[in-house]
Amino acid sequence: MTLPDIFFRLASRADLPSIVRMLADDDLGSQRERYEDPLPEAYYSAFGQIDSDPNHELIVAERNGEVIGTLHLMFLPSVSFQGGRRAQIESVRVDKRFQSQGIGSEMMKWSMERARQRGAHVVQLTTHKTRLDAQRFYERLGFKGSHLGMKFSLK
């Protein structure tokens, strides 16, 4: 689970403040997260559900002992595609202080390889239409923007 000076591992409960800080430190994320001390209990509850489910892997990227990135890799069983397993990536963030250093790219390549190892036939993600930099980033990694991502808010 290593790459030149970046180390990938499953997140622990103690990583949650770092993860939420990165989720919140973002134009869209700042409107929906609560990075407080202590963190709202709902984050720990969600972490417990993720951590106890082998189809979910909340990943952190570490460098020199510091968490510098995160993503949530999930494996979705499906009847479609001849019962093929999908990998889905959500909640991708690189610490703003360390962006544009290729860390996000290493995180994605690691995740795509992990998805391949676990037998997924596809890696899927959605990105907000306003995140044009993110779209170009994923295209450079080989992702095709073939789908429209639609949401219905229940709140």
Next chain:
Amino acid sequence: MTLPDIFFRLASRADLPSIVRMLADDDLGSQRERYEDPLPEAYYSAFGQIDSDPNHELIVAERNGEVIGTLHLMFLPSVSFQGGRRAQIESVRVDKRFQSQGIGSEMMKWSMERARQRGAHVVQLTTHKTRLDAQRFYERLGFKGSHLGMKFSLK
């Protein structure tokens, strides 16, 4: 779990041939499914994984004892959105013989209510950019096409 003359329930193993028939009976689906008798074992294996996971609900719509529609509703724990649970819908199909009768709309409304009951804050799905009718259908139900859905094939 009833609506005027349509009944919704969790799919059983015995429903798989009907489900795969509907998945395959479609421009895109015909290229990727194998509707054969007997069905390839991979479909049953995937069904087993879905059926044993409480975060996955493979649903069939039934009318007069006949399966006329299917969708896969999944609940995804997430750290994002203050640890908010997402609902995701995949593999939506209505039997071609019974399309344009409002069945798909009833299936979606049932699923959105189910997602609300199970505490999801959002229902999300992606639809291929070429499925313009599907996009209009989801927009009529209140979905917003705010995201780009990107895929990377591992095959």
